[in-house]
Each structure stands twice: as C-alpha cells, then as structure tokens.
Amino acid sequence: MGLELYLDLLSQPCRSIYIFARSNNIPFEFKHVELFKDSVLGKKPAAGSGAEQPRAGPSNTEGAGKVSLLKKVPALKDGDFTLAECTAILLYLSRKYNTPDHWYPTDIQKRARVDEYLSWHHANIRANAPKTMWIKVLIPLFTGQPLPSEKLQEVMEGLSTSLKQFEERFLQDKAFIIGSEISLADLVAIVELMQPVGVGCDIFEDRPRLREWRRRVEDAVGKELFFQAHEMILNIKELSNIQIDPQLKEQLAPVLMKMLK
Amino acid sequence: MGLELYLDLLSQPCRALYIFARSNNIPFEFKRVELCKGQHKTEEFRKVNVLMKVPALKDGSFTLAESIAILLYMVNKFKTPDHWYPSDLQKRARVDEYLSWQHANIRAKGSKLFLSKVLLPLVTGQPLPPEKLEFATEELNVALQQFEEKFLQDKPFIAGSEISLADIVALVELMQPVCAGYDLFEERPKLTEWRRRVEEAVGKQIFQEAHEEIMNIKNLTADQFAPELMENFKQQLLKQVSQN
Numbered sequence: 286m287g288l289e290l291y292l293d294l295l296s297q298p299c300r301s302i303y304i305f306a307r308s309n310n311i312p313f314e315f316k317h318v319e320l321f322k323d324s325v326l327g328k329k330p331a332a333g334s335g336a337e338q339p340r341a342g343p344s345n346t347e348g349a350g351k352v353s354l355l356k357k358v359p360a361l362k363d364g365d366f367t368l369a370e371c372t373a374i375l376l377y378l379s380r381k382y383n384t385p386d387h388w389y390p391t392d393i394q395k396r397a398r399v400d401e402y403l404s405w406h407h408a409n410i411r412a413n414a415p416k417t418m419w420i421k422v423l424i425p426l427f428t429g430q431p432l433p434s435e436k437l438q439e440v441m442e443g444l445s446t447s448l449k450q451f452e453e454r455f456l457q458d459k460a461f462i463i464g465s466e467i468s469l470a471d472l473v474a475i476v477e478l479m480q481p482v483g484v485g486c487d488i489f490e491d492r493p494r495l496r497e498w499r500r501r502v503e504d505a506v507g508k509e510l511f512f513q514a515h516e517m518i519l520n521i522k523e524l525s526n527i528q529i530d531p532q533l534k535e536q537l538a539p540v541l542m543k544m545l546k
Numbered sequence: 547m548g549l550e551l552y553l554d555l556l557s558q559p560c561r562a563l564y565i566f567a568r569s570n571n572i573p574f575e576f577k578r579v580e581l582c583k584g585q586h587k588t589e590e591f592r593k594v595n596v597l598m599k600v601p602a603l604k605d606g607s608f609t610l611a612e613s614i615a616i617l618l619y620m621v622n623k624f625k626t627p628d629h630w631y632p633s634d635l636q637k638r639a640r641v642d643e644y645l646s647w648q649h650a651n652i653r654a655k656g657s658k659l660f661l662s663k664v665l666l667p668l669v670t671g672q673p674l675p676p677e678k679l680e681f682a683t684e685e686l687n688v689a690l691q692q693f694e695e696k697f698l699q700d701k702p703f704i705a706g707s708e709i710s711l712a713d714i715v716a717l718v719e720l721m722q723p724v725c726a727g728y729d730l731f732e733e734r735p736k737l738t739e740w741r742r743r744v745e746e747a748v749g750k751q752i753f754q755e756a757h758e759e760i761m762n763i764k765n766l767t768a769d770q771f772a773p774e775l776m777e778n779f780k781q782q783l784l785k786q787v788s789q790n
Binding site: 366371372373381393394396397398404408454 | 597646
C-alpha cells in the first residue's frame with residue numbers, strides 16, 4: 286500500500302497537491318473525497334470551526350475517516366503516517382520524492398522567499414478568495430437565498446488589496462515568485478486565484494501582469510494537467526443544479542451563515 | 547552590519563523570533579518598531595518591509611517578512627540543533643503541519659480575543675458587548691481543544707520528545723489571550739505542563755524577557771497611541787475583530 290492522497294478537486298489546496306504530484310510523476314492513490322456528499326451526508330460539521338470549508342470526513346471508508354483527525358481535505362496517508370495541511374504535504378512530497386530543486390530551492394534566500402509567500406498566503410489571498418465561491422454559489426445553494434451584493438463587494442475589495450500586495454511584493458517584475466523558475470509558492474497562489482474565476486469573478490481580467498504569470502504557471506506544470514485539475518471548479522455552475530436534501534439544508538444553513546460573519 | 551530583527555515584543559510572532567534567536571545565541575541587532583507609535587508605517591521601515599508589518603529581518607541587503615519564513619531562515623543559516631526543525635522527514639512534517647494550521651486557528655482566535663478584550667475597548671473607549679467576547683472565547687476554546695487532541699496529544703512537545711519551532715510559535719500565541727486576562731491554562735493541566743516544559747527548554751529568563759511588555763498590557767492607555775493614528779487603528783481593529 287503506497288502513498289494515498291485524500292482530495293476533492295473543488296478545494297484549492299487539494300488542487301495544488303494534485304498538480305504537484307502529477308507534474309512530478311509521484312505515484313499515488315487518488316482517494317476521492319466529495320466534500321458535499323461525504324461531509325454533508327456523513328458528518329455534522331463542527332460548530333465555530335472558523336474553517337473555510339465544512340469538515341470532510343469520508344464517512345463510508347473507515348480507514349479514510351481515521352486519516353485526518355482534523356477531518357479536512359487534503360490529507361495524506363503514507364503507510365502508518367498521516368498528515369494534514371497543504372503546505373506540510375507539499376513539503377513532505379518534495380523531500381520524500383526529491384523533486385527538482387526549483388520547487389523548494391536549497392538556496393536559503395530563495396527558499397526563504399517561498400516560505401514567506403506560503404506563510405503570507407494564509408491570512409491574505411486565502412482569507413478572501415475562497416469566500417467568492419461561498420457567496421456566489423454554495424451559500425445560496427444551501428440556504429436557498431442569494432446574498433446581498435455588499436457581501437461580495439467586501440470580499441472582492443479585500444481580495445483586491447491582497448492582489449495588489451501580491452503583485453508589488455511577491456511577483457514584482459519576475460517571471461515567477463522566486464525568480465526565473467516556478468516554485469511551490471506559485472502553485473499555491475494560482476489554485477487559490479482560480480476559485481473566484483470559477484464562480485465568475487475573473488480577477489485576471491484587468492491584471493495583465495497576473496495574466497501573464499498565470500500563463501507561465503500553466504505552461505510550467507503542463508496545460509492539460511492544469512485544466513484537468515480545474516475542471517470541476519470551472520464547471521461549478523453544475524453544482525448549483527444539485528438537489529440538496531432539505532433536512533441537510535436546514536442543518537447546514539446556520540453554520541454557513543455564521544461562517545460569513 | 548549583521549543580522550537585524552525588526553520587532554515589537556507586543557506582537558506574538560516577534561516574540562517567537564526573539565526567543566528563538568536568543569535561545570540559540572544567534573547574534574542580531576534588535577531594531578525596535580513601536581506599533582502604538584505607528585513606527586511600522588514610516589518610510590524608513592517600509593524599505594525593510596513594504597507590507598509594513600513586524601516582524602521583519604534584514605541580513606545585508608536581503609530583507610524578509612513573515613515570522614515562519616524568518617525562523618526557518620535562521621535555522622538554515624545558523625544551523626541550529628536538529629530538534630528545532632528535525633531532519634527526520636516525518637517529524638519535520640509534524641512541525642510544518644502545526645506551523646501551517648496555526649495561522650487560521652490558534653493565531654487567529656487568540657489574536658481576536660486579545661484585540662477584542664484589550665485593544666478595541668482602549669481605542670474606541672467602549673467595552674465590547676459580552677456576547678461578542680463570549681463568542682471569541684468559545685472559538686479559541688475550540689482551537690485549544692484541537693491543539694491538545696491533534697497536535698500535542700500525550701507527547702511532551704508537538705514533534706515528540708524535544709522542543710521544536712512549533713512549540714515556540716504555539717506558546718507565544720497563547721500568551722496573548724492570557725495577558726489579556728483569559729487564563730486558558732487554568733483548567734488545562736496538560737497545556738500547563740507543556741508550557742512549563744517549553745519555558746524551561748528555551749530558558750525561563752529569555753521567556754520572561756520576551757513577555758515583559760505584553761504582561762503589562764493592562765497598563766496601556768489610549769494616550770500612548772500616536773493621536774493622529776488613532777482613527778486608523780480603530781478602523782483597522784474593527785475590521786480585524788469582525789473577520790473570521
């Protein structure tokens with residue numbers, strides 16, 4: 286039994302791991318977790334979690350349920366060893382499989398730039414980008430009501446500020462965040478920014494420099510792989526047509542509303 | 547001109563750097579940046595960190611932000627003892643896991659409680675409604691439970707038998723709500739024991755020095771804030787406290 290990666294490609298961190306593993310030909314078993322089936326049907330989400338996504342607990346497979354005590358995706362299982370958190374998983378994979386240096390450079394200053402981005406990402410890009418999907422698709426899906434436009438505006442403003450900082454501080458005039466080659470930082474950034482794109486908030490539209498960077502990232506990982514990873518999020522409108530059990534709607538609606546406060 | 551660390555010890559991540567550097571005898575110049583006086587918004591500091599946040603590092607012409615990145619940089623540059631960031635793949639992953647998770651959990655919830663309990667009332671002149679405080683406390687409690695169950699478990703330290711970066715980063719964050727008056731260690735013997743171990747491992751005196759200012763935070767008064775920055779602080783705080 287080799288490496289198992291528990292992923293739902295609707296989730297940004299899952300996509301970065303998927304792309305990284307596939308791009309580097311790392312052999313793994315794709316354990317598909319469907320956040321909206323397995324968590325909604327299987328487990329009651331924990332209150333006050335403050336998480337961006339409901340707790341995923343693959344309810345059918347016993348082994349999978351034990352994988353991550355935090356019950357989120359992504360999760361890794363390597364023999365007896367289990368691991369959560371996207372950054373930790375990416376770093377583990379890069380070390381275990383000795384991926385090319387540029388992904389996480391040995392040069393300590395370049396490496397520091399990757400660490401710097403990966404850290405800053407949490408409270409900035411990742412604080413706002415995911416909310417676009419919640420506001421435009423998921424919450425209306427579960428509560429049956431659209432959200433006031435000010436909510437989206439607030440989030441887009443926050444995202445705009447982060448994007449400005451991203452361009453000024455992290456990307457600047459370089460091809461990629463650390464310089465001439467792609468690293469984990471670019472991968473983690475791009476998957477997050479595809480979330481608003483998937484729900485119709487094309488943040489690349491008025492940002493030529495970011496658009497160019499995106500193109501370079503897609504080329505570097507392989508266009509086909511990139512689109513494969515993003516197929517679900519780019520067709521997210523299909524999710525809006527899913528019939529959700531009314532009882533579940535009732536159960537989740539207050540949790541979701543709280544998440545947006 | 548050697549390593550410069552730009553710090554305000556009222557800030558949790560600054561304390562983590564201070565403790566780590568001092569504990570490992572890493573020579574550095576302490577560059578004080580007083581947040582209350584708005585020193586993080588000066589043109590001079592902006593040259594060190596355009597994001598205008600502490601902590602920041604300057605090593606020759608190389609500048610760096612984000613405490614996790616700075617800690618790892620110091621580990622790599624000064625080749626500190628292995629246990630801080632173990633070379634063992636799985637132990638290292640445990641440290642990475644905590645350092646990643648903590649952003650949106652212990653750090654976010656601990657900070658929010660501190661801001662709500664101490665800074666916001668100070669800057670707005672009004673106490674926070676009790677329900678909001680209660681909600682912030684509950685959120686922190688959830689994070690603390692996850693910390694004990696998932697990260698610490700029955701081990702002496704997060705990565706196992708020895709202290710690592712994860713423990714320092716965790717403890718400095720927990721001291722923020724403690725200094726705001728929420729003694730989260732009180733009914734948590736496992737955490738209390740872990741805290742004692744961490745303090746001993748880094749050096750009790752260094753730990754105390756790092757926390758001297760924050761422990762006196764109750765003595766902070768509104769007039770210590772640069773008046774022209776008050777309005778800005780207020781807006782910023784209100785926004786931070788209302789976010790998840």
